[in-house]
Amino acid sequence: MVVEAFGGPDVFELRDVPDPVVGPGQVRVGVDHCGVNFTDVRNRRGDGLGRPPMVVGIEVAGRVLEVGEGVERLQVGDAVAALCGGDGYAEQVVTDAARVVRLPADLAGDPVAACVVGVLPSALNLLRHGGRVQPGESMLFHGAAGGVGSVFAQAAKVLGLGPTIGTVGSQSKVDAAQRFGYANVVVRDGFVDSIGGLTEGRGVDVVFDPIGGAVRARSWEALADFGRLVHFGNASHEPEVVPAADALRARGLGYMGYSGGQHAVRDPQTVRSSWLEAVDLVASGRVVIEVTEVFSLADAARAHALFEGGETVGKVVLAP
Numbered sequence: 460m461v462v463e464a465f466g467g468p469d470v471f472e473l474r475d476v477p478d479p480v481v482g483p484g485q486v487r488v489g490v491d492h493c494g495v496n497f498t499d500v501r502n503r504r505g506d507g508l509g510r511p512p513m514v515v516g517i518e519v520a521g522r523v524l525e526v527g528e529g530v531e532r533l534q535v536g537d538a539v540a541a542l543c544g545g546d547g548y549a550e551q552v553v554t555d556a557a558r559v560v561r562l563p564a565d566l567a568g569d570p571v572a573a574c575v576v577g578v579l580p581s582a583l584n585l586l587r588h589g590g591r592v593q594p595g596e597s598m599l600f601h602g603a604a605g606g607v608g609s610v611f612a613q614a615a616k617v618l619g620l621g622p623t624i625g626t627v628g629s630q631s632k633v634d635a636a637q638r639f640g641y642a643n644v645v646v647r648d649g650f651v652d653s654i655g656g657l658t659e660g661r662g663v664d665v666v667f668d669p670i671g672g673a674v675r676a677r678s679w680e681a682l683a684d685f686g687r688l689v690h691f692g693n694a695s696h697e698p699e700v701v702p703a704a705d706a707l708r709a710r711g712l713g714y715m716g717y718s719g720g721q722h723a724v725r726d727p728q729t730v731r732s733s734w735l736e737a738v739d740l741v742a743s744g745r746v747v748i749e750v751t752e753v754f755s756l757a758d759a760a761r762a763h764a765l766f767e768g769g770e771t772v773g774k775v776v777l778a779p
């Protein structure tokens with residue numbers, strides 16, 4: 460599914476291209492499923508790291524078709540998932556073996572497998588490294604019914620953290636977010652007042668914000684003194700808001716960031732343990748990833764239109 464120029468969902472073009480060639484340290488994976496992520500939207504419309512002509516798609520699951528020179532950990536036929544960093548909306552993808560994890564038999568062929576190394580490691584790393592959350596601290600997560608949102612409160616519980624309050628863009632998503640394990644779910648309009656009400660005016664210890672713009676600007680008001688705001692995305696596409704240093708100093712606040720994708724590029728080993736942990740958590744049923752829609756690869760434009768329009772909950776997956 461090739462993108463020749465930045466633009467809306469209609470820029471996707473289904474095309475036959477040559478099979479990708481495996482280099483040393485790499486594997487070629489036959490893709491059963493590919494998760495849809497907001498990063499794909501950003502790459503497609505031109506505010507990510509991708510440059511056309513390109514194939515977007517960062518998380519895949521399938522079978523190893525070929526191993527490159529020097530790869531010993533993986534064999535042809537292995538069921539795997541990979542955070543491949545691009546090229547995923549395709550029947551085959553080549554990626555570094557370091558970015559691939561083996562899957563247990565129960566997950567092989569399941570659309571859920573294409574989401575395991577994406578959203579759940581993000582949630583685990585946001586809690587540990589982004590927010591450095593301590594037991595007993597309260598949290599607020601914006602976008603609680605989305606992909607990362609659908610596993611964030613579950614991941615927090617597994618780590619003995621929480622309670623977590625979630626925000627959603629509309630009333631229609633409240634039920635989904637509640638199903639995903641949040642202690643409270645509030646509609647984002649007016650969230651500062653809602654948080655005040657839920658915390659007796661104190662605010663939360665940590666806010667996780669992938670939306671940016673006006674939502675981020677107001678999130679400082681929902682923080683308790685000595686709280687942290689973790690930014691890890693900018694779905695609103697509004698200009699970044701930089702907090703004033705003296706305002707941070709006055710209340711002892713911290714501004715933190717996290718990018719799992721960029722860690723994976725710089726040194727996959729720094730995030731690899733979280734991929735293995737995520738496979739284990741999903742395979743054992745301790746965290747549930749809800750795939751709410753599976754589209755054929757040819758339907759990527761429709762999947763993106765719904766996803767980008769905020770009309771999806773949980774995870775959306777493409778099936779080449």
Ligand SMILES: NC(=O)c1ccc[n+]([C@@H]2O[C@H](COP(=O)([O-])OP(=O)(O)OC[C@H]3O[C@@H](n4cnc5c(N)ncnc54)[C@H](OP(=O)(O)O)[C@@H]3O)[C@@H](O)[C@H]2O)c1
Nearest residue numbers: 496497605606607627628669691692694695717718719769
């Ligand atoms: N830094 C990292 O390592 C990392 C890793 C994964 C994801 N992310 C970021 O986390 C966010 C969630 O990613 P995801 O793939 O799981 O997506 P998602 O949450 O399934 O979808 C994005 C959600 O953002 C909300 N949203 C608010 N304003 C929006 C706008 N103007 N346009 C579109 N959506 C808007 C919508 O939820 P409501 O209807 O509730 O508003 C929408 O459902 C994205 O910003 C992504 O870039 C960062």
